[in-house]
Amino acid sequence: xxxxxxxxxxxxxxxxxxxxxxxxxxxxxxxxxxxxxxxxxxxxxxxxxxxxxxxxxxxxxxxxxxxxxxxxxxxxxxxxxxxxxxxxxxxxxxxxxxxxxxxxxxxxxxxxxxxxxxxxxxxxxxxxxxxxxxxxxxxxxxxxxxxxxxxxxxxxxxxxxxxxxxxxxxxxxxxxxxxxxxxxxxxxxxxxxxxxxxxxxxxxxxxxxxxxxxxxxxxxxxxxxxxxxxxxxxxxxxxxxxxx
Numbered sequence: 001x002x003x004x005x006x007x008x009x010x011x012x013x014x015x016x017x018x019x020x021x022x023x024x025x026x027x028x029x030x031x032x033x034x035x036x037x038x039x040x041x042x043x044x045x046x047x048x049x050x051x052x053x054x055x056x057x058x059x060x061x062x063x064x065x066x067x068x069x070x071x072x073x074x075x076x077x078x079x080x081x082x083x084x085x086x087x088x089x090x091x092x093x094x095x096x097x098x099x100x101x102x103x104x105x106x107x108x109x110x111x112x113x114x115x116x117x118x119x120x121x122x123x124x125x126x127x128x129x130x131x132x133x134x135x136x137x138x139x140x141x142x143x144x145x146x147x148x149x150x151x152x153x154x155x156x157x158x159x160x161x162x163x164x165x166x167x168x169x170x171x172x173x174x175x176x177x178x179x180x181x182x183x184x185x186x187x188x189x190x191x192x193x194x195x196x197x198x199x200x201x202x203x204x205x206x207x208x209x210x211x212x213x214x215x216x217x218x219x220x221x222x223x224x225x226x227x228x229x230x231x232x233x234x235x236x237x238x239x240x241x242x243x244x
Contacts (some may be wrong), residue, residue: 005244006033006220007227008236009103011210012053014234020060021051022085023095030100032234036132036227037096038103041089041117047073049089049116055107060084066218089117093124101130103229105156109136111143132173136161141169154197155200167192175229178216179204183223190224197227214239 013025021039038237040053050072057065057075061082067075072088079086089104096102106113114133121128133144134154138161144153154173155166157235163174174197175186181198198220200212205229210231217239220228230236 004226005240006225008033008233008240009036009038009227009229010034010233011038011199011229013229014038014233015210016235019051019083019085020102021087023087023092024085026092026095026100029233033179033237034100034233036101036103036130038104038105038229039089039092040107041113042067042107043113043116044072044075045069046071047116049113049120050075051085051087051089051092053107055103057084058084072073090120090124093120094124096124097124102126103132103134103154105134105139106136109140111140114140114143114147121148134175138165138169138171141166141171163189167194173197175199177202177204178212178220181220181223181225186224195226196224197229198225199229218243
């Protein structure tokens, strides 16, 4: 029997066709057939969770404004003047509820962020079972499991937090970068009972994070990836349908 084909995870929404991490990118990703939308989570200066990849607004709004020093409403206003978007996480939850699961790339490393995410889920009624909680520090795994027991935990491993550190905490959903996602590595993780999602592009390639051509997607599908993070979910869906 053939294996299940990979999920298409829209990286910052359909960021190839709409401002990243915006409601328009969410809607476009759903229309393109994404299975899940990825977004980035930070804590604004007033303690509100916001959807922002970067620690400041230099790239998206050409302003050296720090996210963690600035109230959420001010961040949204500054971003909007440049045609960009910084949403409260609760707003994204409300827009996605009942429509599509989410993957949260949690940039903060403090345990309080888990409590804030749990509070936002409760407030908006978004089902925690529809969340993949991407953590960068294995020390947060126990807190996340305690506060959000039905959410999936995703290891966002890196040079200072290797896969093994998350495996030791019993995490079974692992993110690999494209450069590391060869068939042997994916198979070894599968042999340990893991599910493997792959972020396309980034370090080790000549492309921005999430950017790729269909040839890359075919290679990652052949390597056994269970999920593909892409900026263009329509292209991802095309690759999956062609490989079916």
